[in-house]
Amino acid sequence: MRRFKFLRDLQPGDLGDNAEQFLERHASPLCIFIEGEDSARTRAFVTLSHGNEPSGLLALFRWLQSGRRPAVNVVCIVPSVAAALAEPRFTHRMLPRARDLNRCFKPPFDDAQGALAEEILEILKVHHPEAVVDMHNTSGSGPSFGVCTFEDRQHDALVSLFTRRLIVSNLDLGALMDISEYSYPTVTVEVGGREDEEAHALAWEGLCRYFEADDLFAVPDADWGIELLRDPIRLELRDNVTLTYDETPQVNYDVTLRKDIEHHNFGAVTPDTALGWAEGPVTRLFTAQDMGGRCALAQIVRLENGILYPARPLKLFMITTNATIAETDCLFYAVADDGTALGAV
Ligand SMILES: [Zn+2]
Incomplete structure (x- = not known):
């Protein structure tokens, strides 16, 4: 069964007045093909894998409305339309009880989300793009960043x-x-928080550069001044450990993290930066594994007099203040304060 609806040669008049109307009109996962000046090459743009992350969709809609033609073909994949349209709109990461689509790109593909992921991989295979950009918003407000498996x-x-x-x-x-x-x-x-105007603006500007560049990889010796953060370690909660965010320790929870912990996103923290409160030992509360599967907790957090501190100078990022995300995914990611992997010698 095909889940995606395939659209091509869209005219600005076919779109509706806004991105939400456009999704309503089709009400299914969308694969939109835009023919480029050079129709021998194709790039892929994936967005709205999570229904509550609209920046990429808004940018794509604006592009389609503009009637512009990209430098090369672009195949645009917009999977989680149903989650985005569930009321209240653009607030559901996925439909209730569904798996996170961006954890489904490996077998088994035997539920609805798995089948959707498998079909996305098939679409990519058919088009064999010269690059793939998968655009998301962060769960909280915060700066933009890229992630790749290989640098x-x-x-x-x-x-x-x-x-x-x-x-x-x-x-x-x-x-x-x-x-x-x-x-x-x-x-x-x-691109940043889902409600941040800055994130929407960056999505649009970045999308234009990605669609319009004649050669994505042209400059051989450029120094882009990129800040690298290598092999971050995820701090996760153990099962049945309860978590809340507040300004003072909350006795009814095992762990209270400071409400303003997000302010440390991509900043350096020292062993004196209080992150929250908990009753130890830390190994009963959290897990953290390095690339080799070894416990790295001793390098991430420590408890002193009921206060939770970094174990050493660290850079923290993708810090959430949403307890559900913290419980089902992780509390934050950590690297050494110079961006290198923890435990590297
Ligand atoms: Zn996402």
Whole structure:
């Protein structure tokens, strides 16, 4: 069963007045083909894998409305239309009880989300794009960054169309980039918070650069001044450990993180930066594994007199203040304060 609806040669008049109307009109996962000046090459643009992350969709809609023609063909994949249209609109990451689509790009593909992921991989295979950009919003407000599984000049060039911060990570979580990277240079771009005007603006400007560049990888010796963050470690909660965010320790929860912890996103923290409160030992509350699967908790957090501190100077990012995301995904990612992998010698 095909889940995607395939659209091509869209005219500005076919679109509706806004992105929401456009989705309503089709009410299914969308694959939109835009023919380029050079129709022998194709790039892929994936967005709205999460229904509550609209920046990429808004940028794509604006492009379609403009009637402009990209430098090469672009195949645009917009999967989570149903989640985006569930009321209240653009607030559901996925439909209730569904798996996170960006964890489904590895077998088994035997539920609805898995089938959708498998079909996205098939579409990519058919078009064999010269690059894949997967655009997301971060869960909270925050700066933009790129993520890729593999770093080289091609990935630097691709990321630099959008942002100057690049996380190199190969956690094999089942994200689109984990698998598409084997066939095409792929980057995930997080343009910033889903409600941030800045994020929408960056999505638009980056999309224009990505669609309009004649050669994405042209400049051989450019220095893009990219800040690299290598092999971050995820701090996760153990099962049944309860978490809340507040300004003072909350006795009814195992862990209270400071409400303003997000302010440390991409900043350096020292062993004196209080992150929150908990009753130890930390190994009962959290897990953190390095690339080799070894416990790295001793390098991430420590408890002193009921206060939770970084174990050493760190750079933290993708910090959430949403307890549900923290419980089902992770609390934050950490690297050494110079951006290198923790535990590297
Ligand atoms: Zn996302």
